[in-house]
Amino acid sequence: MTDVQSLDRWLRDFAEVVHDNAGLLTELDAAIGDADHGANMDRGMKAVVAALDAGFEAPDALLKKAGMTLVSTVGGASGPLYGTFFLRFGTALAGVTEIGAEDLGKALHAGVEGILARGKAELEDKTMYDAWAPALEAYDAAVADGTGAALAAAAAAAAKGRDATIPLVARKGRASYLGERSAGHQDPGATSTTLLLESAARTLS
Amino acid sequence: MTDVQSLDRWLRDFAEVVHDNAGLLTELDAAIGDADHGANMDRGMKAVVAALDAGFEAPDALLKKAGMTLVSTVGGASGPLYGTFFLRFGTALAGVTEIGAEDLGKALHAGVEGILARGKAELEDKTMYDAWAPALEAYDAAVADGTGAALAAAAAAAAKGRDATIPLVARKGRASYLGERSAGHQDPGATSTTLLLESAARTLS
Amino acid sequence: MSGMKKLINDPADVVSEALRGFEAAHGDRVRVDHENKIVYRKDAPRQGKVGLISGGGSGHEPMHGGLVGMGMLDAACAGEVFTSPVPDQMMAATKEVDGGAGVLHIVKNYTGDVMNFEMAAEMAAADAGTEVKSVVTNDDVAVQDSLYTAGRRGVGITVLLEKIAGAAAEQGRSLAEVADLAVKVNDNGRSMGMALTSCTVPAAGKPTFDLAENEMEVGIGIHGEPGRTRLPLAPAKEIAALLVDPVLTDLPYGDGDAVIAFVNGMGGTPLIELYLMYNEVKQLLDRAGITVARSLVGNYITSLEMAGCSVTLLKADDDLVGLWDAPVNTPGLRWGA
């Protein structure tokens, strides 16, 4: 069962992972964007960790606070996108304290719908959605095996989706300005999304 | 005997030499100045050659025209200095058409006095005067052997003076701003002066 | 430190420290909310005047903070370097500059900027009931437009738009009128840019891309990103044609049109080269029968220390030229005051 403690652990773990991978994320963004995705995510997750220190009783409050914090500190494309993800993710868990695999799945779907509502990405636009979409599918397929297994499947699928962004020509975000030249590079947002799900698979069960 | 034809040949020869050595002169100036001595001299001597095409009857008119042209086209420190040199050099030869070794020597002295009047350089200030001074001395010592021999001696002495600028700390011109850091570099103006005298030794006799 | 030669302290403090220096230098005309990283016109809000807000990532100076003042912006929200500001900033600025006549958001078309401004507008409407309109600039002809993509970038026209809309607001025009005018300026403006060098985002610590000594990037934006194509370095004359031709054909501008012509430096290119480029641009316009009603040459919408330039043309009628000529008093653009 996922609860407010494990969510807290997840976000702290992700913050560390983002910090350790900030150079990588920025390098990927330098190739097809503006070289700030690592700094953006690192700044945002540091602020989230600081906000977590206040202590939260309920999962939805914690997740919405994380979302608000990301919206308020990240900026760029990833701020509203990850921010909206966590806001909707939290909203979907209102009233729940012990989160089962099914509920978690539904909330993940709600979060990703938020990303789509904000960013209007479609599959193969070469965005973080290319990691989220296969991840949700894999999660749903494995949900009967429990949260840990479903998240592990989701993380693995996200990694595949991330890798599959490499040959794509971007149609959304900054990378789209490069046209054909965006092909051959891995999308930074799909990379951070994969890190987020890998962190979840490690910390939630 | 030096006459208006041989002076014409000299300046045309020097123009070519300057053009071929513009890169070297600029490189020397880059080290302790502002990387323009080659371009300056090249621009000036091209203009002198164009002015020579008008044709001159008398040595003094030709030399004064060369001086005016240098003043009007070179700028920087070298423009007024070489310009004044040729103006005074020419003035000293007023009325002379067949110039003997003695007259040429006196005129060279007059020209260099012009350089001193303008630039107020002293020996070992690391300027073109460090090539001119030993050149005049050597010329005077060899004047009895005729123009050709005297100029050859002057050119050789100028080259020595030029080389002797290398260890000096500059006290005049741009190189002086570098203080101790100017030591270890050859002065560009002393280098162009040596080229001028070497050219004279080749073309005048 | 390899690859980064900058006059900075901790890369994380670049924006906040620059804003302190900016306020110290221009405290006669602006005030800065350092917590929210917002530059305000000193006498904001102006009662009865439409408030103009812009903002975006930092690293484009003088845009936007340097364009705050009489006759131009009322507030500019500064994001981190090349990172759009956050909704909280635009919300705070919207509230602060609302003089009762509504607020116009001037947004450059980048996914991040658009989303953050959108969230701010939603929140401001829900919250204080301030009337907010938005105009999104997208003048960059390097990017092919399409329904299925993020569309074109907002670049040079943003500077001209902020001047012209600012003058209209100063005249007392209504929010609807100022917003319509802003749309008109954007619709009549086109830009194209190129880079001779990359630039280094302070937090990244090394150049965003590598470019050989004999190469240039054509079709760049303003975030140090590579452009549409990499070409061999060329003389200014050819570069001018590479920039002007696609601009002229896109709108299209034609014989008899009058324009405001803007040759902009990317930050590391000195004025002597920008004037030389303007000479080339002017000759191309002469040849096309296009009159230059007004011109602007300088570093106004930059990409840190990137060397390069962009050309913006704005088809201009008498109204636009009149508004262009109206007094303006900002740190970055000033005349008639």
Add this chain to the structure above:
Amino acid sequence: MSGMKKLINDPADVVSEALRGFEAAHGDRVRVDHENKIVYRKDAPRQGKVGLISGGGSGHEPMHGGLVGMGMLDAACAGEVFTSPVPDQMMAATKEVDGGAGVLHIVKNYTGDVMNFEMAAEMAAADAGTEVKSVVTNDDVAVQDSLYTAGRRGVGITVLLEKIAGAAAEQGRSLAEVADLAVKVNDNGRSMGMALTSCTVPAAGKPTFDLAENEMEVGIGIHGEPGRTRLPLAPAKEIAALLVDPVLTDLPYGDGDAVIAFVNGMGGTPLIELYLMYNEVKQLLDRAGITVARSLVGNYITSLEMAGCSVTLLKADDDLVGLWDAPVNTPGLRWGA
């Protein structure tokens, strides 16, 4: 092309082509004598007003051509890049701007500039009988002054002097008064500069010096020359101290003094860094008890595309501040008009 990435055509044409672009962009305020490479205030000569002429090598833009106009210079003579102009130019300009009240030559202390201006003044006196006075700026504290050397370079103070003397001439002060004032400005001003990168003279085709990624040159002038010392790259805070300390001790400036503070970019350094530097400079001045009466931050006296900055302080009394505030309308500096 190795080592030279510039928006130019033939290196030999850089100055003349840039002047054409400059005139096309600013023909409302200036006219250009292209043969002599002189930028004139459009309405020169002004009868009864002292004429102000400056000039120098090109590559320092906006100085001097961009400082021509109402309240500042009447003419600027442009030499080749980093090469002082020739006497013919200053003679022609002197004749042209003489409105009967005499002409002031503003000369930066470089051997070449001083000699060429001197020759021009001699010729102008012999020729037309125009009354000419000269002021030579030499504010650079990096260079030790001595009777036996070329002395200190003229750098940042030249910009402030041209503004202040220009305002005095505009007010109708006499040649003697304007010349005395110019000397006073120079005597009360001190500067120090540093470089993060070298620059490339177009005709030379490669950088004037090499500088490693972790090095900087301190005590530079404005001709891309190496400085007095090469030091490891340092944070802005330390660089500010390296520039401000020798300036403060040289005059000396002290507790209670008011200054005009000028943080100047060398051409390739973007505004965001210059404002950050100004923040550091301001703190150092605060600590020394020095009030900033007025400030100027930007690229005004540059060294082509060199990255770096200089700091100039001018001890200012009410007269100087009043003249600083007086209207000026040039392409590079404009307010109150």
